[in-house]
Amino acid sequence: AAGVIQSPRHLIKEKRETATLKCYPIPRHDTVYWYQQGPGQDPQFLISFYEKMQSDKGSIPDRFSAQQFSDYHSELNMSSLELGDSALYFCASSLGLQTKETQYFGPGTRLLVL
């Protein structure tokens, strides 16, 4: 079965650079969530989209922005990168905003900021 696809899987950037992470949800899923997991930490919710509209917002820095496109894929744009942004970034998708649905997680993008 098709799963959530994230690209790239690994990314190395310098401080103050920008990065773009991409997420392709499971076919027919219209809801996308972004989470950040720092080293040794639990995943923290960043932002979510439903039908191309932002549906919820968590602890996402102002330096980050995200959007969901017409094909339901999503991109997380990160600017002015800081060392503390080094983390594993997960995308998850689900069908609708129904709370009965499981969120399916992608393999993550590991970002290292030097």
Place this chain on the structure above:
Amino acid sequence: KQEVTQIPAALSVPEGENLVLNCSFTDSAIYNLQWFRQDPGKGLTSLLLIQSSQREQTSGRLNASLDKSSGRSTLYIAASQPGDSATYLCAVQGGSEKLVFGKGTKLTVNP
């Protein structure tokens, strides 16, 4: 603000043992609770999803229970195997769609 706590933080058991992982949450107004498995440096694999109206879910050697009123869930693993070694995360979904995670229990099953 919802807070999720998992005890113990780490657990080491010999192969074949049955074990219980604990999860507690502060706000009982949840829609569902999920248990995930995470291997080192890898993604999150959903193991079991329990709706707020349910008491338990079973999948193979795994059984998860939910006591919403007391804010507790347990994950029972029967006949543990070395391949079960991983970090197990509990997450709850409340009024919004986001998941709030605990810090996980790192399980090591020794051959």
